[in-house]
Amino acid sequence: MQFEYHPAKDAKASLSERLGQFPRNADLSWDGLRWLGSWFNFLFIRTQFRLSVQGNLPTAQKVAIVANHQSHLDTATLLAALPYPQRKQISVLAAEDYFFKSTPKALLASLLCQGIAFNRDSGFLSIRHWYESLKKIDKGWILFYPSGSRHETEIHTGLLKCLLKEKWTILPAQLTGTDIAWPVHSKQWKPFSPIQVRFGIPYHGHDINALVQHLEKELYL
Numbered sequence: 001m002q003f004e005y006h007p008a009k010d011a012k013a014s015l016s017e018r019l020g021q022f023p024r025n026a027d028l029s030w031d032g033l034r035w036l037g038s039w040f041n042f043l044f045i046r047t048q049f050r051l052s053v054q055g056n057l058p059t060a061q062k063v064a065i066v067a068n069h070q071s072h073l074d075t076a077t078l079l080a081a082l083p084y085p086q087r088k089q090i091s092v093l094a095a096e097d098y099f100f101k102s103t104p105k106a107l108l109a110s111l112l113c114q115g116i117a118f119n120r121d122s123g124f125l126s127i128r129h130w131y132e133s134l135k136k137i138d139k140g141w142i143l144f145y146p147s148g149s150r151h152e153t154e155i156h157t158g159l160l161k162c163l164l165k166e167k168w169t170i171l172p173a174q175l176t177g178t179d180i181a182w183p184v185h186s187k188q189w190k191p192f193s194p195i196q197v198r199f200g201i202p203y204h205g206h207d208i209n210a211l212v213q214h215l216e217k218e219l220y221l
Contacts, residue, residue: 019110020100020117022091022133023140030110037111038079038087045073045080048191049181053081055199060169061139063202065090066160068153068219069145071178073189075113078143078173081197086141093118093144093159120148131162143173146215150184153220155212164206172200172218 013021019030045051057063063086067078075092082090094115099105109115119126146155163170174197181193200218203211 015103016100016106017117019106020094020096020115022116023136024091024116033111034114035088038114041076041112042080042087045076048189049073049077050192050194051077051080052194052196053199054196057083057086057199058169058171058202060202060204062137062166062168063141063171064163064168065141065143065171065173065199066146066215066219067143067173068175069147069150070175071150071182071184073178073182073195074145074150074175075115075143077175077178077195078197079114081173081199087114090114090141090143091116093142095120095148118144127158127162130159131165134162134166134168137166155215157208157212160211161208164208164211170203170211170215172203172215174198174200174219 018025065078067074075094079087079090079092092109092114094100094109094113094117096117096119099109099115100117106115119129144159146157146160147153148156160170175195176198177193177195180190181195182189201214203214205211
C-alpha cells in the first residue's frame with residue numbers, strides 16, 4: 001500500500017482566516033474548544049442574568065435566526081436560549097472588519113460565540129460569495145443581525161435574498177432587556193438583570209418584501 005498525504009484545504013490560510021471560514025472544515029482541536037466555549041457562554045448567561053425564552057423552534061433542516069441587535073450580550077443570550085443540539089452546530093455571522101482582522105478577536109469570536117467572518121459590504125462579490133457558500137449547506141443553523149449594527153434598525157436584504165433562494169427557513173428572534181443588562185457604552189454588565197428571547201413565527205416563503213415586513217413586525221414592534 002502506498003501512503004498519500006493530502007493537506008487540509010485551509011492549510012495555507014492564516015489562523016484568523018481558518019477560524020472565520022464558512023462552511024467550517026472539521027478540526028478536532030478547534031471543534032473541541034468551541035464546545036468548551038459554548039458551555040462557558042451558556043453558564044455565564046444562565047448564572048449572571050434572569051433569562052426567559054418564549055416561542056418554539058422549527059424542525060426544518062436549514063434555519064437562519066434573524067435577530068434585532070442592541071447590546072454586547074445579544075449573541076451570548078441567543079446562544080444560551082438554544083437547546084444544545086442547535087447550539088453545537090450554529091454559525092454566528094460576525095463582522096469580518098472588526099472580529100477577524102486580529103488573532104485575539106478572532107479567537108474570541110470563534111471559540112466563545114461560534115463566529116464566522118462576514119463581510120458587511122453588500123456589494124455583488126460579497127453577496128455572490130455567500131450565495132455560493134450557502135449552496136454547499138444541506139442542513140445547519142446560522143444566526144445574524146440584518147441591521148448589521150447595534151446602532152441601526154434598517155433591514156439589509158442582500159443575505160436574506162440568498163437564504164430565500166436556497167430555501168432556508170427564516171426564524172425571527174426578538175431580544176428584550178439586553179440593552180439594559182449591558183448598555184452599548186458600558187464596560188460592565190448588570191448582574192441578575194431580566195433578559196428575554198422571543199422566537200417568532202418562522203417564514204417559509206420566497207418573497208423578499210413580504211419577509212422584510214414580517215421581520216419588521218416580529219423584531220421591532
